[in-house]
Amino acid sequence: MKKAQEEVRKVVGRKSKVEENDVNQMNYLNCVIKETLRLHPPVPLLIPRQTTSSVKLKSFDIPLKTKVFINAWAIQKDPELWEDPEEFIPERFEKNQVDVRGLDFKLIPFGIGRRGCPGISFGLVSTEYVLANLLYWFDWKLHGQDACSIDMSEMCGLTSDCVLLSSDTGQFSKANCLPTDLAYCLSFPLAKLELAS
Ligand code: HEM
Numbered sequence: 001m002k003k004a005q006e007e008v009r010k011v012v013g014r015k016s017k018v019e020e021n022d023v024n025q026m027n028y029l030n031c032v033i034k035e036t037l038r039l040h041p042p043v044p045l046l047i048p049r050q051t052t053s054s055v056k057l058k059s060f061d062i063p064l065k066t067k068v069f070i071n072a073w074a075i076q077k078d079p080e081l082w083e084d085p086e087e088f089i090p091e092r093f094e095k096n097q098v099d100v101r102g103l104d105f106k107l108i109p110f111g112i113g114r115r116g117c118p119g120i121s122f123g124l125v126s127t128e129y130v131l132a133n134l135l136y137w138f139d140w141k142l143h144g145q146d147a148c149s150i151d152m153s154e155m156c157g158l159t160s161d162c163v164l165l166s167s168d169t170g171q172f173s174k175a176n177c178l179p180t181d182l183a184y185c186l187s188f189p190l191a192k193l194e195l196a197s
Pocket of ligand 1: 108111114118123124
């Protein structure tokens with residue numbers, strides 16, 4: 001958090017707001033987002049596919065019309081593909097330019113191929129911009145908890161659990177939301193936070 005915040009504040013400097021161009025220079029923040037999407041993909045099994053012909057994949061014969069689930073969550077934690085896969089290490093992306101948009105099959109939080117997410121750019125840009133603003137304007141701390149005691153385990157479900165900050169009450173609440181909603185939810189409180197600061 002500290003490292004990302006230092007980068008954001010260094011890039012933005014003394015300007016009165018974070019500009020879109022600034023975000024392109026925030027390499028570490030970008031690594032943090034990639035690492036978060038690696039460890040906690042919002043759509044862990046992607047959207048189910050169905051084979052349009054029979055396929056031989058390695059030693060498996062997959063018949064026509066088989067429903068196929070792609071376990072992005074498991075791929076992104078595969079110890080054969082990732083060093084210390086369970087650890088949150090954004091630095092792993094500093095030297096290794098793994099693509100997050102579906103070109104590298106070991107990192108596919110937006111899915112792959114023709115049914116891949118059409119909102120990749122919007123999703124990434126919104127996340128970067130919102131996070132940059134939150135880190136630029138605010139110092140964050142945990143209340144009565146240390147970082148290690150936060151429960152980061154996923155729950156079973158079609159959508160991911162996320163924590164929303166109500167801009168009216170300042171209270172945190174838990175909600176189930178799809179990634180499509182997430183970008184919107186994240187950008188909504190920001191408008192008010194910016195005004196308040
Ligand atoms: C960080 C944000 C987001 C993540 C991680 C994400 C992830 C995904 C994933 C994994 C899929 C399934 C792709 C596949 O099975 O290959 C998907 C599909 C989709 N996403 Fe996103 N998404 C995000 C943001 C958005 C946004 C902002 C929009 C629209 C503005 C959007 C619209 C869609 C749509 C319409 C589909 C269905 C595509 C289809 O079935 O052909 N997503 N998304």
